[in-house]
Amino acid sequence: MHHFARRSAATTMTLAAAALLFTAACSSNDSSSSSSSTTNAAATSATGAANESGANQSGANESGANAAGGETKIQTPNGEISVSGHLLAKYNEMGGPAGALGAPTGKSVSGPDGGSCQEFTGGAICWSEKTDAHVVWGEIRKAWDGHGGINGKLGYPTTDEKDIANGKQSDFTGGTITWVNNQTSVTEK
Structure with a gap:
């Protein structure tokens, strides 16, 4: 949607x-x-x-x-x-x-x-000045919030949500969150 x-x-x-x-x-x-x-x-x-x-x-x-x-x-x-x-x-x-x-x-x-x-x-x-403005929503948002949001290790989003094979991905200053096959995974840098 x-x-x-x-x-x-x-x-x-x-x-x-x-x-x-x-x-x-x-x-x-x-x-x-x-x-x-x-x-x-x-x-x-x-x-x-x-x-x-x-x-x-x-x-x-x-x-x-x-x-x-x-x-x-x-x-x-x-x-x-x-x-x-x-x-x-x-x-x-x-x-x-x-x-x-x-x-x-x-x-x-x-x-x-x-x-x-x-x-x-x-x-x-x-x-932020370094990242520009980006949207975080859905399951990726829930995972990001669960890791402290902008104040956590992931920090600010550096991309909007983008399509990847079988799911979505958002990049952050401190890592990446993917949502693939209804499973969310967080990868910190």
Whole structure:
């Protein structure tokens, strides 16, 4: 199920970004207000799915090129929760509130080496300057949490979950977790 959601989210975001770029490039009016209006209309279209799901964009570049500086506030049963910076960029890449990660369950927390993680109903996104932002979910997430998460020997994820023969794999700064034939194995470096 996660594969379908990830592919759908990636396709939707790619099409929205292409529409934004196409609309901005095709604007024949040199007036800045008209150009800004055209770009804003395309950006609104690109982020419409997130906004329809209760997200409120503020300060983000909707094309995703500079999303590391933005913030989104998402209405949840526990109140409004912010997703920002590198976590927001990855969250949007994964489909935002309508994607497989779903809504945030709490605010982001600081991790070692200046990094951060944020929990969502469908998994977690963790970021550090050395690793960038990656998603951890499912059985691999359970094993990672069981080994201390970012504060354990495995540390930050360095890849998103990827397909391998008969299963999945995620790499971390301190090792690898595989899920093959419904069995999880952890290999530390």
